Amino acid sequence: MSEKLPTLPELRQQIDAIDVQIHELINQRARCAQTVAEVKKAEDPTITSFYRPEREAQVLQMVMQRNQGPLAGETVAKLFREIMSACLALESPLKIAFLGPNGTFTHAAALKHFGHAAITRPMATIDEVFREVEAGSAHYGVVPVENSSEGVVNHTLDCFINSGLKIIGEVELRIHHNLLVAEGTQLKNISRVYSHQQSLAQCRKWLDAHFPKIERIAVSSNAEAARLVKGEWHSAAIAGETAAELYGLKKLHENIEDNPSNTTRFLIIGTESTPPSGDDKTSIIVAAHNEAGALYRILEPFYRNGLSLTRIETRPSQSDIWSYVFFIDFEGHQQQPQVKLVLDELHDRVRELKNLGSYPKAVI
Known part of the structure; x- marks a missing residue:
């Protein structure tokens, strides 16, 4: 005879009790992080950033190694990334410059690496990202360096030739494109699609199969495409998850890229060497x-x-x-x-x- 399953109220009561424990432990961790900051300040009163790239990498590696499911290791690591981001912000919020505008894949890479508690600042060019970090206006910068489909970002490489900045980390971001529309837009009314020219090229086969007759308009970035679509009822944008959240757009179709393994690598730049x-x-x-x-x-x-x-x-x-x-x-x-x-x-x-x-x- 099989064991009787618990009732829904009983399960919800268990979840509530577990949530209380999680809540208490997160705040306990936050208090410990504040003490770490006090110790560091006592050792070095001039310190401005408490972020240690090697330490955070070690923590995330340990999280994934000890994970036994049912949640995937990467999923759990992302949760810990946000916990660490929030704890670090209690000590001193990180200022992160990235190649903008807001809603781009570089913005998504910055959030993936530093978490949502970091203060992110969009820059118009890669040069400006380097200058912000060099001037001390940002603690770190995020710049694209290569894409598995499009190749190397030459301008990023050229900036390193004359800059004294160091690479302190890297981010690999799987590039997933979504077809986004404003709330209320109906599929039958879409007459044009906006996106960056590279994204239009990366989704060409899907567009040919599903929307062969609509106008394809290249704009400066996928984030700009999302911004334009927010105010139009007959248009769609090809952009990522970050742009969809930023502009409150609805996803009509997800992962429409022709190459599902398309990945971009980003570099984290700073002023100090990493142990x-x-x-x-x-x-x-x-x-x-x-x-x-x-x-x-x-x-x-x-x-x-x-x-x-x-x-x-x-x-x-x-x-x-x-x-x-x-x-x-x-x-x-x-x-x-x-x-x-x-x-x-x-x-x-x-x-x-x-x-x-x-x-x-x-x-x-």
């Missing part, structure tokens, strides 16, 4: 000598010391005509002995080497 998290990357810029075998001389130390490259890009040098610099990402932290060995060896092999920083790999 090891245990699962890190390092990024460098290398200017090679103009000689035969120059690229081999750069790559050979990585192979010999067992360091895996995750990305290599070439950009024209801004100082010498027909000269090029290499942007290299590889696994490991600059404090690890084998990484130190490779960096020291590269200094002797290249014309110039710039260390952009070591930082935790994207966790969620």
Whole structure:
């Protein structure tokens, strides 16, 4: 004979009791975070940011490792991200500059990495994001660096050549496009769709199959498309979840992108180096000598010391005509002995080497 299931009132009573415990523990954690801030201030009265990228990465990694379900590890990690964001805001709210406007995928990446308690500030250009952080007007910045379908964001790479900022983290964001409309808009009345030209291209097959005759209008960003649609009853926008929430739009269709694995990688930029998290990357810029075998001389130390490259890009040098610099990402932290060995060896092999920083790999 099977065991009798509890009644709904009994289950709700259990949930209420669990919620009380969760509530008490969250506030207990918040009080502990406030004490951490007091200790840090006592040790360094000049401190302005209590955010530690390596510590938060370690916490999220532990959350996912110990998770036994039924919630997915990433889902639980996102909940902890928001708890940490709220606790950090009690100590000192983070000011985050990002490539705007509000509602873009870069905005979504900033919220994913820092949580909704951070103060996010949209900037018109990537250059402005760098300048805000350099001037101390923002603690950190968020900029796109590469997309799995469209390739590298060259302007971000170029900004690193002349900037003294460090990379302190990365975010990987799966790019999901939705067909959004204003409340009350009916499917049969849609005569045009707004979006950024890249998003229109990324949803071309879906649009050809479902809306072959409607006008497709390219605008400056998906967020701008959402803003325009908010005031129109005969239009739709292609944009992400953040834009839908920001402008109060209804999703007619979700995940309409032609490539469901399309992902954009964003970099978190700051002024200080990041200690090891245990699962890190390092990024460098290398200017090679103009000689035969120059690229081999750069790559050979990585192979010999067992360091895996995750990305290599070439950009024209801004100082010498027909000269090029290499942007290299590889696994490991600059404090690890084998990484130190490779960096020291590269200094002797290249014309110039710039260390952009070591930082935790994207966790969620």
